[in-house]
Amino acid sequence: MxxxxxxxxxxxxxxxxxxxxxxxxxxxxxxxxxxxxxxxxxxxxxxxxxxxxxxxxxxxxxxxxxxxxxxxxxxxxxxxxxxxxxxxxxxxxxxxxxxxxxxxxxxxxxxxxxxxxxxxxxxxxxxxxxxxxxxxxxxxxxxxxxxxxxxxxxxxxxxxxxxxxxxxxxxxxxxxxxxxxxxxxxxxxxxxxxxxxxxxxxxxxxxxIFHYFFKMCWLGEASRIPVFGLGNNILPxxxxxxxxxxxxxxxxxxxxxxxxxxxxxSKNSLEDIVKAISAELGPGKIARLPKEDIFLTDDLTQKDIDSLFVNLHxxxxxxxxxxxxxxxxxxxIIENIDGIVEEYKQARGLLPVRVGILGPPAVGKSSVAERICRQYKLHHVKLKDAITDCIAQLEKQVALEDGDGDREDAQRSLEMLKENMDKNGGRLDDQFVIHIVKQKLKSKPCRNQGFVLDGFPKTYEQAKELFSAEEDESDVSGSKMPPIDNKIVPEYVFCLEASDAFLTSRVLNLPESVVQGTHYAQERFLQHLASYRDINTEDETVLNYFDELEIHPEHIEISSSDDVEHMAVMEKIGSALGKPRNYGPSPEERKLLEQRAAEEHLRSVEAEAAEKQRREAEEEAEREARWKEWSAHLAEVKQQEWELLEVQSIPLRNYLMRNVMPTLTQGLIQCCALKPDDPVDFLAEYIFRNNPQVD
Structure with missing residues (x-):
């Protein structure tokens, strides 16, 4: 207490x-x-x-x-x-x-x-x-x-x-x-x-009570937000x-x-509230599910379920x-949904992380961007992918059979894009590219979690056009700068730097299968690199643009190709970005991480046991080898001792054969003939009397 x-x-x-x-x-x-x-x-x-x-x-x-x-x-x-x-x-x-x-x-x-x-x-x-x-x-x-x-x-x-x-x-x-x-x-x-x-x-x-719906919308993993039952019950x-x-x-x-x-x-129904949350924070669509399905949802307690089904005026x-x-x-909640959503994000610390990655070709922008996205659960905005996704979405809308105005608008937009690409050899003019990227940055996922903008914009003019604000969302940062949309401007800009010699060497060492048909082909790469250097030596560069917005780019030098995981770069970027601003791992992800940790621990235990067994086997083999060596050495020593004794016994044996054995033999014969009471004493006396040395 x-x-x-x-x-x-x-x-x-x-x-x-x-x-x-x-x-x-x-x-x-x-x-x-x-x-x-x-x-x-x-x-x-x-x-x-x-x-x-x-x-x-x-x-x-x-x-x-x-x-x-x-x-x-x-x-x-x-x-x-x-x-x-x-x-x-x-x-x-x-x-x-x-x-x-x-x-x-x-x-x-x-x-x-x-x-x-x-x-x-x-x-x-x-x-x-x-x-x-x-x-x-x-x-x-x-x-x-x-x-x-x-x-x-x-x-x-x-x-x-x-x-x-x-x-x-x-x-x-x-x-x-x-x-x-x-x-x-x-x-x-x-x-x-x-x-x-x-x-x-x-x-x-x-x-x-409504956190389940807010979280589902913010995560952006569902195409429709569920409404359980009819949804017409009034919630006080x-x-x-x-x-x-x-x-x-x-x-x-x-x-x-x-x-x-x-x-x-308010006199809002459950369906009205879920629609409002989905429209402001999520995909903008709902899905009506049977009332019983709510009991399959792990994130809702019985109290939550009882509350969501109440119907009271x-x-x-x-x-x-x-x-x-x-x-x-x-x-x-519906009348104030924009403020409620902003409140929710602030209270939960669910603030988007907006990052821009710039640098010369082949410096590793996309690889670093992918690692940032994985670590911080952000959306990777690549120019090529954004254009591809936009065209695919327009084609999907055109394929719809309802024939409404949206379909006609999509048809016109698709025709304009394809016509422009045909004129430019498969490329798009800046005005189309900037519009596509801007819409991507304004999408709900990018607004909720944040993004890593990979290698774009490339010029001062592109940046000024991309981050310009609409009249109702402008934020004038200074007299020289046009109004900007602070919801899509990166908070952090990292510029990866490397020498031309390093970049050229990196590209030359790439496998032919990777280089073929890309801008990494030698002549195209050198042209891209020269163009990048020219653009970034002008008076107004994209880095100058961010400096004018008081978003000062952090320059990170790349000088080694050995760090394939970009650990040194990620350490510097992580220090600048701080901790992720999200929910952290989901229950499924936590379960997977725990499972991986358990598997890793099991592998570690098994490896340790195998290493212990290997060491014991080595020690046993070493002991056995030493025992065999010692046994062989002992046998050799014994053999040498026996041979030495044999050599040393020859003079004594000769002496006995020459001086003792004849006398002993005669004594034994006499002993057998006379059969004295004490044969030993008799034999000793006999040898003493007949000893040649005595004579």
Whole structure:
């Protein structure tokens, strides 16, 4: 549990507790309140002294977190707690003026919210000052309510109907918590005020319920965005910052009505919302799928599914009549979709990375561009591919049988392109090329993730024409520069440099199969290289253009052909670009990476085991070889010793044969003839008496 001050509040502060301030709506409610002044939502006071007094109070936000850490995670929170010890948590709640429990998307917090309001109610007599308890619930507690007017299915529910509400089967615990909170506030209203705010489906910032659709559109991997079921059900919604504004108004106004509905003024269906998201962020098309298919989607929880299928007409009548709300999105997600999409990208850090790669022919621009695209998940914009794709798309539109105006426009455009290519030997004039590339850079994938523009534009004039802005999207950077479209101008420009000798040597060493029919053929390559050098020695070059826009190109020298992976170049580029601004690997990609890592680990283990076995076999063979060598050496030594003994024994043997054996033989004969009692003694005596040396 984080260390926080106990006792009385800081002077001029209203202490606000919010549970799970590191999760979606609690986080943004906490951020919102921490930036506001107490009483700011009230009508302006006539007295300047009252205004000054009101401006001197601020909200001090504290709260619990899902995973307590040594360092505070939420920058807006003064203190963070763990909810594991309820006795200590109650002491923290007693320090606060306002206690907010958010069970909108956190069903596991219902029991803690019930405990908190009950525990605080039991401590009423120990309050040092009045307290406010706010429960943020969900409109799903109205999901099965009977229509207000059976004859008018579009009649909207208001706060006045809250006693008639009937909950979705999966949200019965929510409605029980709502009833208890209202009940606890009826004992001593002056000391303990309780409120329930039934939140509409929340959107905005990094997105919650609709994040599935936003992410699918941003990734650009689907040609159509799914609408499950009929899609005509009405979804009551509210921007998360507008919900925070409602909470601030409740704190400031302390209204007599204790049950409030927090929804915007939209009446959008699921299909309308998905269409708007797809049009602004994705492919612009939807696909109607059976309702049951939603259960096959891993990215949607049961709560998300229940929310997306709700069908409620609701009106926040009390909010409109009594609160001073500065709406972020008063008329709903569709009316403000452009701002909502921009908010989503900023909150998620999904900002496009726009890169330009320039340099002489054969310097390796395309290879480097491909590696950047793989590492940062960007779109590789190559001039040849862009033209090919454009022609293929026009031919596809012309082949359609509906015969509408789009088909006729496509037919005219295709004829113009082919006619121009016929006149120029298969090449296109700059005006067509620039139009094609500009449309490619403006495409949704390039706008969402970003791009690497490979080797284009080549001249100052091409750059000026390519990045010029339309009247409604201009951004004048200076008096000398025409308006530019900042959404397609590269943020980073890298110019790969190399000497003519190095480039010529690289091309000469290319395989004939690669060179044949390309601009790498010797004569064509030298012409291209000379043309590049001429263009880039003029007063106005494409690099000058970026310098004038304060986008200073980074020059990277290429001097070695050994680095086929361009590791040195990628290190410099990675240092400039920083970390990727995307979702990172998808679940499938993470699974594949984990599988590859596991396979690599298995291969490593197997290789290590094989190496160990090889070493043991080598050691065993070495031991066996040493043993054989030692055995052979021992046998040789023994043979030498035997031979030496044989040589040394010859004189002794000769002496015995000559001097001892005759006497011994005669003694043995005598011994056999006489048969003495002690033959040995007899024989010894005989030899002694007849010893030739004695004689």
């Amino acid at each position: 984080a260390d926080g001050k106990t006792g009385n509040n800081h002077c001029g502060e209203v202490r606000v507790f919010i549970n799970l301030i590191d999760l979606f709506s609690s986080k943004y409610i906490g951020k919102f309140l921490s930036d506001r002044l107490v009483g700011a939502s009230l009508e302006a006071a006539d007295s300047g002294d009252e205004e000054e007094l009101r401006q001197s109070h601020t909200f001090r936000v504290v709260g619990t977190v899902t995973k307590p850490t040594a360092q505070k995670g939420a920058t807006f929170a003064a203190e963070e707690y763990s909810a594991s010890d309820r006795e200590v948590l109650l002491a923290r709640l007693m320090e606060c003026d306002v206690v907010i429990y958010n069970i909108y998307g956190n069903a596991d917090q219902i029991h803690e919210a019930i405990w908190a309001v009950s525990a605080l109610h039991a401590e009423l007599d120990n309050f040092s000052r009045p307290k406010i308890f706010i429960l943020i619930s969900t409109v799903l507690t109205w999901a099965l309510s009977k229509p207000v007017d059976p004859d008018d299915p579009e009649a909207a529910f208001t706060e006045d109907d809250y006693r008639r509400r009937r909950s979705h089967p999966n949200f019965k615990d929510h409605i029980s918590a709502e009833k208890l909170v209202i009940k606890m506030g009826k004992t001593k209203k002056s000391r303990f005020s309780t409120y329930v705010v039934a939140s509409g489906l929340q959107y905005g910032m990094e997105e919650d 919604t509210i921007h998360v910052n507008d919900l925070a504004g409602v909470i601030q108004n409740v704190i400031d106004h302390k209204p007599r009505t204790h049950y409030l509905i927090a929804v915007d003024e 609701m009106e926040a009548a009390f909010l409109k009549e009594n609160f001073n709300l500065h709406w972020v999105s008063k008329f709903g």
